[in-house]
Amino acid sequence: MSAVWISVVVVGLATVAIKAAGPLLLARHTPPPRAQAALEHLAPALLAALVVTQALGGDNGGFTVDARLAGLAAAAAALLLRAPLLLVITVAAVTAALVRLIA
Amino acid sequence: MQHPLSRRTYLDGVRAAAPIGVAAFAFGLSFGVLARSAGMGRVAPVVMSATTFAGSAQFAVASILGAGGGLVTAIVAAVLLNLRYGPIGLSAASAFEGPWWKRAVLAQLVVDESWAIAQRDEGRIDRHLLVGAGLLLLVCWTTGTAIGAFAGDLVADPESLGLDAAFPALFLTLLWTQVRERSRLLAALGGAAIALVLMPFTGPGVPIVAASLACLIGARRSS
Numbered sequence: 591m592s593a594v595w596i597s598v599v600v601v602g603l604a605t606v607a608i609k610a611a612g613p614l615l616l617a618r619h620t621p622p623p624r625a626q627a628a629l630e631h632l633a634p635a636l637l638a639a640l641v642v643t644q645a646l647g648g649d650n651g652g653f654t655v656d657a658r659l660a661g662l663a664a665a666a667a668a669l670l671l672r673a674p675l676l677l678v679i680t681v682a683a684v685t686a687a688l689v690r691l692i693a
Numbered sequence: 694m695q696h697p698l699s700r701r702t703y704l705d706g707v708r709a710a711a712p713i714g715v716a717a718f719a720f721g722l723s724f725g726v727l728a729r730s731a732g733m734g735r736v737a738p739v740v741m742s743a744t745t746f747a748g749s750a751q752f753a754v755a756s757i758l759g760a761g762g763g764l765v766t767a768i769v770a771a772v773l774l775n776l777r778y779g780p781i782g783l784s785a786a787s788a789f790e791g792p793w794w795k796r797a798v799l800a801q802l803v804v805d806e807s808w809a810i811a812q813r814d815e816g817r818i819d820r821h822l823l824v825g826a827g828l829l830l831l832v833c834w835t836t837g838t839a840i841g842a843f844a845g846d847l848v849a850d851p852e853s854l855g856l857d858a859a860f861p862a863l864f865l866t867l868l869w870t871q872v873r874e875r876s877r878l879l880a881a882l883g884g885a886a887i888a889l890v891l892m893p894f895t896g897p898g899v900p901i902v903a904a905s906l907a908c909l910i911g912a913r914r915s916s
Binding site: 593594595596597598600601602604605606608609610611612613614615616617624625627628629630631632633634635636637638639640641642643644645646647649650651652653657658660661662665666669675676678679680681682683684685686687688689690691 | 712740745756780783852856860866882887896
């Protein structure tokens with residue numbers, strides 16, 4: 591098997607296993623209240639980390655400040671004006687595209 | 694998200710994911726083009742999109758193999774990037790029911806974007822939104838990859854269209870609805886701070902996994 595297919599199969603199997611782990615682990619029993627409370631706080635913690643890494647992450651780790659940050663600022667402004675999801679995403683993309691066009 | 698009490702359908706999930714599906718399609722296209730030029734051929738990238746279904750890890754594999762970085766490096770980088778699906782899967786677990794194989798299969802539809810779109814209040818995940826959004830994104834991502842790998846680039850570079858800015862905007866929007874409670878705001882600030890501190894020092898992927906530790910704020914405050 592070529593290196594390409596080995597990577598496709600190994601990464602595929604590992605990802606399937608990682609994705610299935612949580613739902614299988616918590617299938618049998620309800621976690622105790624404190625653990626449940628922690629689980630309910632996973633979403634804001636992970637969403638915030640995704641905002642930061644997707645807006646500032648570089649290709650090989652570290653920070654890259656580029657038009658994405660302008661897009662994110664425009665998205666925040668749209669959210670303050672109570673714009674719906676579709677509009678927020680569009681505003682972010684258009685802003686980033688314009689910044690790249692000008693810069 | 695305007696009607697928190699109404700019942701959601703799979704179609705609601707498809708609708709909610711449509712705008713981000715456009716971005717997923719465009720990045721699928723560019724993954725197909727990159728993977729082919731990195732020597733992965735045409736079929737392997739499509740198989741990878743349909744099975745691994747995780748953009749950042751797939752881009753990492755294609756760029757590392759393409760740069761002659763070696764098989765082990767590529768696999769380790771991809772697995773590190775996908776480790777975040779451990780905590781994300783834990784947070785989505787309550788959405789699944791039924792036998793183990795059904796949970797395992799539906800869990801494959803969890804990607805950052807479908808999981809984010811399926812967020813409801815109090816950290817709950819809506820299964821219908823998750824499955825509808827996940828299926829649409831899987832179709833967009835895999836179709837985009839196939840067209841990119843077999844037909845080449847049909848649209849401009851997705852970054853010149855600003856589509857890479859769509860993802861942080863999506864996550865920010867869904868975070869926005871989540872942080873009205875003080876303890877959840879603290880968890881968000883903690884997660885962001887952990888990610889920011891670690892990003893310069895660790896490989897990509899690690900900061901997000903470490904940021905999940907900020908959820909412990911919830912355990913402390915609710916006791």
